[in-house]
Amino acid sequence: MSEYKYAFLEPGHYARGWHIVLFSSELAPGEVKALHYFDREFVAWRSESGAVSVLDAYCPHLGAHLASDGGRVNGERIACPFHGWSFDRAGHCVEIPYARKIPERARHALKGWPVMERNGFIALWYSEDASEPQDYIPAIEDWGPAGWGDWQFQRSRIRAQPCDVIENIVDIAHFPHVHGGNVRAFENRFGDVTVTQVSKVQRDPESGMITPPGLDFNLVEARNQGAGMEADAWGDATYHGPSIMYYYTESRSPEISFKSWWVNYHTPVNDQELDLCSAVIMSSLDDTALPEEFTRLYPSVAHAAFGQDVAIWQDKVYRADPILCDGDGPITKLRRWYERFYLPIG
Structure with a gap:
């Protein structure tokens, strides 16, 4: 054993x-x-x-x-x-x-x-066991020059393990401390090779948040401005397999209505390091063109949101036997789901 x-x-x-x-x-x-x-x-x-x-x-x-x-x-x-x-x-x-x-x-x-x-x-x-590839990565409708355009991405290499990153998908309790928002709705759904988070998080100036280094804009100010906007927004994040996460979001408000895909991935370099990447495409939800300032700022805000988690991942240790409470998400269930990608098939 x-x-x-x-x-x-x-x-x-x-x-x-x-x-x-x-x-x-x-x-x-x-x-x-x-x-x-x-x-x-x-x-x-x-x-x-x-x-x-x-x-x-x-x-x-x-x-x-x-x-x-x-x-x-x-x-x-x-x-x-x-x-x-x-x-x-x-x-x-x-x-x-x-x-x-x-x-x-x-x-x-x-x-x-x-x-x-x-x-x-x-x-x-x-694959370490020469298993045949499974076709579980969905196509994104209308991706490409005639539709969404190309990815705006930011990649970094940090000291972390894949298990540090993937647990974020079930971690409901970190939002008001890392991302500056209050969770209004949160649900996880598990499939054979997928795990999904469906959530509504309201930006809140009273919540704590992490500010990643090197930003060329004020993240706290951007959060606080967004907190004052009346917007109907939701997001659906799904891991497809062990390392590729799609996040789809829509937001409608009197000021602007848009939809966006994010692809966040982590690829192991060795036992101690990962390449982490956040990539974004966006489009208007109606016939109104998105403001130029918004299309410039939104990818930076998206990368910064991923960077908030990175600030934690690169400094933490992994607890194989953590002390959990009743307000935590299904972390143990997630670990059992994730284990399947390391165990022999059959």
Whole structure:
């Protein structure tokens, strides 16, 4: 029996599922990027036709990194910058420019990882048991240039564990202390690979709140101004799998009516670090164009709201056996749900 109460606390183990590694806008045709996640090196590249691939980073020949010197994309192949060995999108060696025959052992020596490009982001399927990917990431209707536009995102790397982050989805009690609002309605719904929070939170000048460092606007002032507006607003946040959260919100008021999608994700770098990202798109709820000042400020406020949680996550420790009270959300239930992404299938 493991010495750890939960499988997700065991060092060197990472959640099975989809994990965002890039936004589509960060990888142009012919471009190559080095990635470091799950304590291993990857190379992400987009072929000239636009298809995205993620492979293990080191050439099976003499170990060169395929992203060295910017990488070498040739059509639908990537070539090692050291000796020119070429690999297809699945990682198969398909050409050695100076050899008459490709060694049999080289044909399947480079691991290719399942990749999904959807809604303007690129996700990698990580699994330690070679399980087949599940298609559980929903498409966002009308995403793209003709509808919502592209993501405005902010990414940071912090010292934290994935379990620190995902528990936020059930943590009702932190709103008046971290986010400066009073909870008017709150419900959690659990599915096989989803957990949802449906909430109404009213901004309250009397509540406490965290102000993340480095903001170029006054977050307290923005909260207090919003507290004085009569708005009918609601939000629905859902984790799809272990690391990708969609948040959809609508707000209607005499001043402005809008809808917005947020994508918040956390991707483990190693046992001690995560990449955290908050991304936002928005649109008017009617035919009235959103004010320019609002479209400029709203993403900053959204990123700051995520940053309020980050200020806690990066300094906390994880309690495997916490002292809970009757006002806490279903934290233990969430942990049991989250455990499934670390346990063997079946």
